[in-house]
Amino acid sequence: xxxxxxxxxxxxxxxxxxxxxxEFTLALFFGVLPMVLAILQVAALLVARNTVNLATFMxxxxxxxxxxxxxxxxxxxxxxxxxxxxxxxxGGVTSADAVAAAYATALADVSTxxxxxxxxxxxxxxxxxxxxxxxxxxxxxxYIEYRPLPVQEANVLTISVVHCQPLVVPLAGPALAxxxxxxxxxxxxxxxxxAGRAPILARASVVMQSDVEEGALR
Numbered sequence: 001x002x003x004x005x006x007x008x009x010x011x012x013x014x015x016x017x018x019x020x021x022x023e024f025t026l027a028l029f030f031g032v033l034p035m036v037l038a039i040l041q042v043a044a045l046l047v048a049r050n051t052v053n054l055a056t057f058m059x060x061x062x063x064x065x066x067x068x069x070x071x072x073x074x075x076x077x078x079x080x081x082x083x084x085x086x087x088x089x090x091g092g093v094t095s096a097d098a099v100a101a102a103y104a105t106a107l108a109d110v111s112t113x114x115x116x117x118x119x120x121x122x123x124x125x126x127x128x129x130x131x132x133x134x135x136x137x138x139x140x141x142x143y144i145e146y147r148p149l150p151v152q153e154a155n156v157l158t159i160s161v162v163h164c165q166p167l168v169v170p171l172a173g174p175a176l177a178x179x180x181x182x183x184x185x186x187x188x189x190x191x192x193x194x195a196g197r198a199p200i201l202a203r204a205s206v207v208m209q210s211d212v213e214e215g216a217l218r
Contacts, residue, residue: 037172048084048165049200055080056161056202059116063157064206067138068216073116077161078107084165113164113195115188120158120205123217129154130214138211155208163200164192 055077062076063069085102086094110116121139129151130137139154140147167173177196189199 037169038176041167041169041172041176044169045165045198045200048163049202051081051083052161052163052165052200052202053204055163056159057204057206059161060157060159060204060206063118063159063216064209067210067213068118068121068157068208069213070116070118070216073159074110075107077114077116078103078110081106081110081163109164113191113197115162115191117160117188118157118217119160120156121154121212121217123214125150125154126212126214126217133211137214139208141208141211144208154212156205157208157212158203158205160201160203162188162192163202164195164197165200166197 058080059073059077063073066072082099082102085105086098126137126139130139132138133140140151141155144152144155167177174196176198177193180198181193184193184199186199189201192199
């Protein structure tokens with residue numbers, strides 16, 4: 001049997017095993033791990049999207065009974081977004097203080113980053129269809145089934161919301177934020193992108209249950 005001088009028996013096998021371990025580690029770190037992190041980030045965004053959809057509907061429903069007032073809809077939107085701001089609690093019970101803090105944070109984001117826009121009715125509809133009540137011009141909601149079709153259509157409140165969702169997964173979050181900044185040029189979503197967050201768009205329509213007031217329309 002021939003032996004290579006200076007190489008103890010079995011050293012070649014050990015070196016091959018060491019190289020394989022290094023290759024496996026590199027493949028795990030640069031291939032599998034980023035993919036897993038990206039999947040986790042996308043899953044988190046999908047969960048957040050469901051919450052934003054529900055919160056947008058809640059905001060529209062509140063606007064339907066509040067004359068489409070933006071302040072009322074923003075507060076209800078923040079209330080619907082609270083689950084995205086509450087940290088996981090032990091035993092499945094969240095304290096009232098934690099919920100109040102989450103609501104305050106959500107309302108701050110809604111007021112500074114998020115965007116809520118009323119698409120219907122419009123000021124032009126108010127100018128054409130509005131009536132004076134108590135010194136204010138409104139789109140009437142009473143006896144709606146007997147009113148002309150344009151008035152009925154103007155009583156369908158349609159809103160859209162852009163929510164700025166934080167990207168919390170390491171590596172995948174910042175990478176996605178950078179990609180969105182490069183690919184997205186929507187002016188409504190720029191505040192989200194500038195803050196390193198992902199914009200989530202939701203839309204909801206409900207039938208008004210109160211007169212639409214002028215101050216609510218753009």
